Amino acid sequence: MKTHLTELLTTAAKTIVSDAEFHIQLERPKSAEHGDFATNLALMLAKPLKQNPRAIATQIIAALPASEYIAKTEIAGAGFINFFLSAQSKQKVVSEILSAGVNYGRNTSGQQQKVQVEFVSANPTGPLHVGHGRGAAVGDCLARLLDANGWDVTREFYYNDAGAQIDNLTLSVLARCKGIATDDACFPENGYRGEYIADIAQAFLNKETVTADDMQVTASGDVNDAESVRTFAVAYLRHEQDLDLKAFQIKFDVFSLESALYKEGKVAQTVQALINSGHTYEQDDALWLKSTDFGDDKDRVMRKTDGGYTYFVPDVAYHLDKWQRGFSRVINEQGADHHSTITRVRAGLQALDMGIPQGWPDYVLHQMVTVMRGGEEVKLSKRAGSYVTLRDLIDEVGCDATRYFLAARRADSQLVFDIDLARAQTNDNPVYYIQYAHARICSVLNQWSGNAALLANVDLTPLVQTHEAALMQRLNEYPEVVADAATELAPHTVANYLKDLASDLHSYYNEYKFLIDDEAVKLARLSLISATQQVLKNGLNLLGVSAPEKM
RNA sequence: GCCCUCGUAGCUCAGUGGAUAGAGCAUCCCCCUCCUAAGGGGAGGGUCACACGUUCGAUUCGUGUCGAGGGCACCA
Structure with a gap:
């Protein structure tokens, strides 16, 4: 319809502005009084034509080709042209939805190009927290959206399983194995103090076996074997996180490990490639990247004087690997506390001189989450010690509500997660409000004894009420x-x-009855709510939220 | 000090270069003989943080100020 109107307006505008540059902007007015579509074309032409916008609007309307879809046009306000669609053209959407079914709303604009969405990517040092949950909800929803737009999506999780945090984890577990209390002076200064560390220590001493993704690790139970503690702790926590993700109903296609980048020599290769490209230099016994050549505010150390690499080097290696795997588009969903890595990773990739686009990869950053209960901020979890875990949240409010609340806000604004609200089974709670709409329709359709398949082909002309027009719109x-x-x-x-x-x-439901004696009106209305049911279901699916038939 | 994001109703948040800035909650008033009241209708509530610019038009774009959060290591 938008395309159709644009064509009509283009034709009309050409009769007034010979070859001048203009482009048609169509918007859906907020108020129904302003029609179904509106354009500011006359306002935009006012300046170049040096004429009153309303006068121009009159000329445009006069030059507008006739269309069966348009019932009325009018000039309003400063010079807006408002279009009122015919009832028939509004009704078309109902049969479109019913014949398209789950495909309604999907398109092919992505042309099955490969895109990778990397999200969560938590360090294997503890259970997932609310912040990871936000990343999980937003990232998974992005992946679903891209899929709905015809992209070939890969969901990926990257584990930083090779850095100082892991050493810290190892020391913490070791301390617990030895029975050192978290408030003891001997406990590692920056150690992890959550209860889960004690669980890992106990499991290690019991020589348990844990499985995560493709790895299986059995604990040696030997407290003098730090390497065994390390591999066991990492596997244990990866398994924990797998359970967290499962509870959140999120599946990844690929898990990438930082340690694997080292093992496969990709980090060393990347460093060599950077040296070869001439964007590095040695100074003070360290190797530096001239990241200032690529928009960074200072050069960065790549290899420290102790011989180790700084963290951003494996990050660059990892992204080079993504590029080489054929992802011409990559979206990294992460917490805003990582935003400083963006410039560095991009600078490193530019320095490789391998034709990687400047703004690659894309980033979506989410801000912090504050959890509230009973009007007070919740900060601690028994299991994790210092933060609210995702699992706590899911256990308390359910997967649907957690996903909805974490995905329903702009990623770049701070989020207050109100546990009381998420738990509420009233209209306060938007999740239930939406799901209830779906369940209500199911209930009506169940009580109607007819064949739902026939609804796709009923006569829709009885749908003339204001509520019906609003719903169809x-x-x-x-x-x-x-x-x-x-x-x-x-x-x-x-x-x-x-x-x-x-x-x-809900408004429509309250205003009209559907199961009525007038067969023609009944079928048209059932058809409309059936279409609504389909769109609610499709939309909830994009969020990863269920569409219950009964509540 | 520098960089990033945010600042909209009492609260939680949408929204837009354009027409009277919206929703839910909270407050107040109405609506089940009726397909699920986990619902609907209505009232009140605003200097879109502030200032100055750009524009025919700014809450939206730009600059500055203030406020909140985050980032600024040979940490990750």
């Missing part, structure tokens, strides 16, 4: 929401849309 917007959310990398817009759609449905 909303359903019509869904494909744009899916497309825009992916373009903007903004999953939260899907959540907002669903809330609005549910609201339209």
Whole structure:
């Protein structure tokens, strides 16, 4: 419809502005009084034509080719042209949805190009916390959105399993094995003090076996074998995180390990490639990258005087690996506390001189999450010690509500997670509000004894009420929401849309009855709510939230 | 000190270079003989942090100030 209107306006505009440059902007007015679509074309042409915008609007409307889809046009405000669509063209969406089913809203703009979404990527040093949960919800939703837009999506999780944090973890577990209390002076100064460390120590002493992804590790039980403690602790925590992810219903296609980059020589190769490209230099017994050549505010050390690499070197190696695996597009979803790595990783990749685009990869950063209960901030978890775990949250409010709340806000604004609200089974809670709309429709359709398959072909002309028009208009917007959310990398817009759609449905539900004697009106209405049910389901699926048939 | 993000109703948050800035909660008033009241309708509530620019038009774009959070190591 948008395309159609754009064509009409282009034709009309050409009769007024010969060859001048203009482009058609169409928007959906906030108020129904302003029609179904509006354009500011006359306002934009006012300056070059040096004419009153309303006068221009009159000329445009006069030059507009006739269309069966448009019921009325009018000039409003400073010079807006408002379009009112015919009832018939609004009704079309219902049969479109019912015939497309789960595919309604999907498009092929991604042309099956490969895209990788890397998210969560927690260090294997503890259970996942709320922040990881936000990354998981946003990242998974991004992946679903890209898939819906025709991209070939790979979900990837990267483990920093080779750095100082892991040494720290090892020391903490060792201390626990030896029975050193967390408040003892002998306990590692920056050690991990959560209860889970004691669990790992106990399991290690019991010589247990743990499995994570593709690895299986059996503990030696020997407290003098630090290497065994290290591998066991990492495997144990990866397994824990696997369980966290499972509880959150998130699946990854690929797990990448930092340690593997070292083992396979990719870190060394990357360093050599950087040296060869001439963007490095030796100074003070260290190897430096001239990252200032690529927009960084200072040069960065790559190899320390002790011979070890700084953390960003494996990061560059990892991203080079992504590039070589054929991901011309990569989106990294991470906490905003990592934003300083962006410049460095990109600088490192530029320094390789391998034709990697300047702005590659893309980043989506999320801000911090504060958890509230009973009006007070929740900071501690018994299991993890210093932070609220994702599992605590899922156990308390459920997977659906957790996913919804963590994905329903703009990633770049700070998020307050209100546990009481997420638990509430009332209209306070947007998750239930949306799911309830879906369940209500299911209930009505169940009570109707007819054949649902026939609804795709009923006569829709009885759908003339204001509530029906509003609902159809909303359903019509869904494909744009899916497309825009992916373009903007903004999953939260899907959540907002669903809330609005549910609201339209509830209003309609309260105003009219569906199971009535008038067969023609009944079928048309059932058809409309059936289409609404489909879109609610498709949209909830993008968020990874279930669409229950009963509540 | 420098860099990044944010600042919109009492609270949690949407939103947009354009028409009277929206929703939910909270407050107040209404609506089940009726397909799920986990619902609906209505009222009140705003200097879109502040200032100055760009623009026909700025809450939206730019600069500065203030406030919140984060980042600024041969830590990860």
